[in-house]
Amino acid sequence: xxxxxxxxxxxxxxxxxxxxxxxxxxxxxxxxxxxxxxxxxxxxxxxxxxxxxxxxxxxxxxxxxxxxxxxxxxxxxxxxxxxxxxxxxxxxxxxxxxxxxxxxxxxxxxxxxxxxxxxxxxxxxxxxxxxxxxxxxxxxxxxxxxxxxxxxxxxxxxxxxxxxxxxxxxxxxxxxxxxxxxxxxxxxxxxxxxxxxxxxxxxxxxxxxxxxxxxxxxxxxxxxxxxxxxxxxxxxxxxxxxxxxxxxxxxx
Numbered sequence: 001x002x003x004x005x006x007x008x009x010x011x012x013x014x015x016x017x018x019x020x021x022x023x024x025x026x027x028x029x030x031x032x033x034x035x036x037x038x039x040x041x042x043x044x045x046x047x048x049x050x051x052x053x054x055x056x057x058x059x060x061x062x063x064x065x066x067x068x069x070x071x072x073x074x075x076x077x078x079x080x081x082x083x084x085x086x087x088x089x090x091x092x093x094x095x096x097x098x099x100x101x102x103x104x105x106x107x108x109x110x111x112x113x114x115x116x117x118x119x120x121x122x123x124x125x126x127x128x129x130x131x132x133x134x135x136x137x138x139x140x141x142x143x144x145x146x147x148x149x150x151x152x153x154x155x156x157x158x159x160x161x162x163x164x165x166x167x168x169x170x171x172x173x174x175x176x177x178x179x180x181x182x183x184x185x186x187x188x189x190x191x192x193x194x195x196x197x198x199x200x201x202x203x204x205x206x207x208x209x210x211x212x213x214x215x216x217x218x219x220x221x222x223x224x225x226x227x228x229x230x231x232x233x234x235x236x237x238x239x240x241x242x243x244x245x246x247x248x249x250x251x252x
Contacts, residue, residue, distance in 0.1 A: 032076040034126045039065040040133050040159045045095035047129050049077045052090040052113060059092055068159040079124040087116040091129055091137050112137040120152040166252040174247050180240030187233045195226055202229055
């Protein structure tokens, strides 16, 4: 190449070299991915994720996940675009034990340094924070859910509640439905022992909250209103009893 042409081309070549170098240096090596939490244990827990090398970084996540359940989608964890051995994340967790007799709910905090497994398809997927049945914490990078055939996690599928947990939940539902029976019986007893007093209380409540229900009655002393209340309370009792029977049939 003639010297004059080389001199003219030099600035262009230099510009191209600089541009190429900047592109290579400026290309991001990490990517932000969505966060999910899955709880295979019988204790509720919350979590946050951060880079352990950045002391001042605020953790991402923070959602509360019920026992044997999964959370939603939160933002965001940062992962290297290219996997390498030794990628670690800090997962801060809080879980709660059973309520004590004094009503206190013991809170246990933990810090877990976990390693990110190899990306199954060579690229980072969404980050899943997993709490195992024994309370252990791990992470998986995957765009597939736990029930998908391509899910790379050790535990396959969504959490399945234990028999103990299902029975505890069943007792809560049963007690809730039993309050309906107790409430209906209490109303019927009041109507039997003090019909005028019960009618006045019911009328005042209806005037404020259920005006449609007292149309057609002259007032709380209207004999037809007492008949209406007795029928209403008996239906309340029957409906509550039927719900209790249904819950009893569904006992785990």
